[in-house]
Amino acid sequence: MSDVWDIAIIGAGIVGAACAAACAAQGLHTAIVEAGVIGGGATAAGMGHIVVMDDSPAQLALTGYSQALWRELSGSLPANVEFEQCGTLWVASDEEEMGEVHRKQSLYSSARVSTQVLDSAALAEAEPHLRRPLPGALLVPSDAVLYPPCAAGYLIQEAVRQGASIIAPHKVLSARAGVIRLDNNSELRATRIVIAGGADATDLLPELPIRKRKGHLVITDRYPGFVRHQLVELGYLKSAHSVTTDSVAFNIQPRKTGQVLIGSSRQYDAEDSTVDHKIVVKMIDRARTFIPELGSLSAIRIWTGFRAATPDKLPLIGQWPGDDSLFLAAGHEGLGITTSLGTAQVLVDHMLGRQAKIAIDPYLPERFVRSEAHA
């Protein structure tokens, strides 16, 4: 093939799909290379929670920007994406966490995300199956849920509609200096290469600071109305922060089908994708402390997936130092579904030398190269 692509994106998960749609929309001659199925990796394993998070100012900026982009797009999403703006309830389990509810509300308000504090009675009314009494919760009404593989499929379809090409199934053996070598020994040439391979990005760049963080999810049969919002315990941040130990947190989601998705677990250095029943039991027990009746529901499936975690919990977006042609859009940990749209916009603006809506600096891969040099 003598073609030189403007952009070749490696990976058709939700991040690669969003990048492809954004590049094609700019009229760039775009190729997407996928080794397996579109949206078949971490994208298919995740919950599909579109959520604003405030772990750091940069995370708040990217999730807030992205959540708004999803809401703009929601009118165009086909029914199979199952987009539903059900909102998130950050549930406090003691008075100390109620303090956190107020702190969180003022932070979100600084990012112009409106929220509502629910007291104990309002929370019980909003979610009748939660244990009582609980002190209250923070409601983020603009958060949503969707079905990620179909969302990735839609974005790819949009990219193709605007002229992008899919090259699949082909595994990429190497990508550098504007040349991608495929498993059939053919080569693609591109002005810019975007690695959007999630945790597998380290196959191409072993020096990337990305580690796999395993998660488990359980899905139940259909119980319409059992829960109405995505429910997350405020203690979730404590659990998500812990870098060294296995952890679980109460995090459950109503699906449009009436099913209930139950999470979440986090384990580093667990490379095996088999279900670890010990941690599933811990996860369900944790959820039952918030919703005692959960034990009477029937689960139909349990699966695992691997988040692409970075040391500072921020994704790698932008140019890879040392290779002018190489860009990254990877390392989104548990927020790839949410931040895919923001990542794509920020990356396209960066590649085209335009001013982005939010500053790209906190996500630039060079932050790790620098800190290593000074270590």
Added chain:
Amino acid sequence: MPERSDITITINGTRVTVASGTTIAAAVLTTCSFTRTSITGEPRAPLCGMGICFECRATVNGAEHQKTCQLLCEPGMDVRTS
């Protein structure tokens, strides 16, 4: 010879009498052609009869999604298909 006796249960509000030892799935099929409705709205009926296919799920005494091919009728049971 074990003694046979009849058991009466209610299926979607209708009283149905079957021989003891009858599964709920079998009782349902005497009065109604399906046990549940798929996510795309298709009617589904018992298929494997051994608790594997999950197609025979119905609400039994208020408990949703029960595998009716694995449950025997008991006097007064209330079964709802959907």
